[in-house]
Amino acid sequence: MLAFNFFGATEGGLFDINATLPLMAIQVVALTYILNSLFFKPVGNIVEKREKFVSNNIIEAKNKLSEVKKLEADLLTQLQSARTEAQRIVSEAENESDKLYKEALELANNEANASKEKARLEIESQTSAARDQLSKQADDLSELIVNRLILEK
Amino acid sequence: MFFNSLLTNFAALEVGQHLYWQIGNIRLHGQVFLTSWILLGALLVFISLGTKKMENDPKGLQNLLEFLWDYIRDLARTQIGEKVYRDWMPFIGTLFLFVFVSNWGGALIPWRLIKLPSGELGAPTADINTTIALALLVSLSYFYAGLSNKGWRYFEYYVHPTPIMLPFKILEDFTKPLSLSFRLFGNILADELVVGVLVFLVPLILPIPVMFLGLFTSAIQALIFATLAAYYIGEAVEEHH
Numbered sequence: 001m002l003a004f005n006f007f008g009a010t011e012g013g014l015f016d017i018n019a020t021l022p023l024m025a026i027q028v029v030a031l032t033y034i035l036n037s038l039f040f041k042p043v044g045n046i047v048e049k050r051e052k053f054v055s056n057n058i059i060e061a062k063n064k065l066s067e068v069k070k071l072e073a074d075l076l077t078q079l080q081s082a083r084t085e086a087q088r089i090v091s092e093a094e095n096e097s098d099k100l101y102k103e104a105l106e107l108a109n110n111e112a113n114a115s116k117e118k119a120r121l122e123i124e125s126q127t128s129a130a131r132d133q134l135s136k137q138a139d140d141l142s143e144l145i146v147n148r149l150i151l152e153k
Numbered sequence: 154m155f156f157n158s159l160l161t162n163f164a165a166l167e168v169g170q171h172l173y174w175q176i177g178n179i180r181l182h183g184q185v186f187l188t189s190w191i192l193l194g195a196l197l198v199f200i201s202l203g204t205k206k207m208e209n210d211p212k213g214l215q216n217l218l219e220f221l222w223d224y225i226r227d228l229a230r231t232q233i234g235e236k237v238y239r240d241w242m243p244f245i246g247t248l249f250l251f252v253f254v255s256n257w258g259g260a261l262i263p264w265r266l267i268k269l270p271s272g273e274l275g276a277p278t279a280d281i282n283t284t285i286a287l288a289l290l291v292s293l294s295y296f297y298a299g300l301s302n303k304g305w306r307y308f309e310y311y312v313h314p315t316p317i318m319l320p321f322k323i324l325e326d327f328t329k330p331l332s333l334s335f336r337l338f339g340n341i342l343a344d345e346l347v348v349g350v351l352v353f354l355v356p357l358i359l360p361i362p363v364m365f366l367g368l369f370t371s372a373i374q375a376l377i378f379a380t381l382a383a384y385y386i387g388e389a390v391e392e393h394h
Binding site: 013014015016017018019020021022023024025027028029031032034035036038039040042043044046047049050053 | 171223
């Protein structure tokens, strides 16, 4: 019974093709439209909106990050230049003070030398004056002695 | 003797029996429509519940539906391509959902407990009319997709890469719906029959692994059907250079 019913019996059978086919096709097409408006469109909208939101946020965050990095680099170069500037000023000041110190030292040295020289000259003149006086006195004394000796004779 | 009784037992499974509805001159397989309406109704209720209150932070059912949507989008996008997958996603998704719900509904719900005057309720995809309807829709879709996307240049596909391919490509237009419909029909019907026979012969425990296998087959068949449909459409809209 089964074996004969399997294929192509007028009534029933596994391969009994009838109006079920086009009606089922229409049903599936209708289901496509229903599911599109009920499921695919709304869910798609919300999922794609979220994906857009997330990707926008990621892009924004990336932009901000790059901006921060740029600012950081900027700051670093500024810091670097400030540092070199400071170093320059410090070394300049050091040079200046060194120069001033040297100048002052030279001035003081010169002054000291001059006063030393003056003192030396003074001492020398006084020495020579004293010597002159001494030799004059010695001359006087010797003349006196000579005179006395001569007079006693 | 045993063989005879087995045959009568098989007959008790009522293979190839239908519940006929007569409307005017046309005859319909009533059991197919009954089960499909119940299952599609359940699907629509499920989907409307899940999409009733959609939020940006998905909760509960919305999560599941979004996962499903994503799954279908990936399927359509990989097979059809970035350019036109949006147009065909609802169709591919409907095919997938319809076949999946039909297969699983047929396997999970104990339809046999509901007695009909003739035939019995079961997976709508175990009826050749349903599967041929689906397969013909796929054929129409890929023709439409090819023609609407490339116009008459669509027929370049038949002589691509060489004109030698022409007869094979024409033959393919017939084998595609044939293989689509018979693959689905055969798998689901065979699963129902195997489970039915096993339940009839050994009503305890033994059918359970086969039932699980049936669930697996059902899911795989839904995926295969949707993937192949998407692949055919993708093949039709693909640009040859």
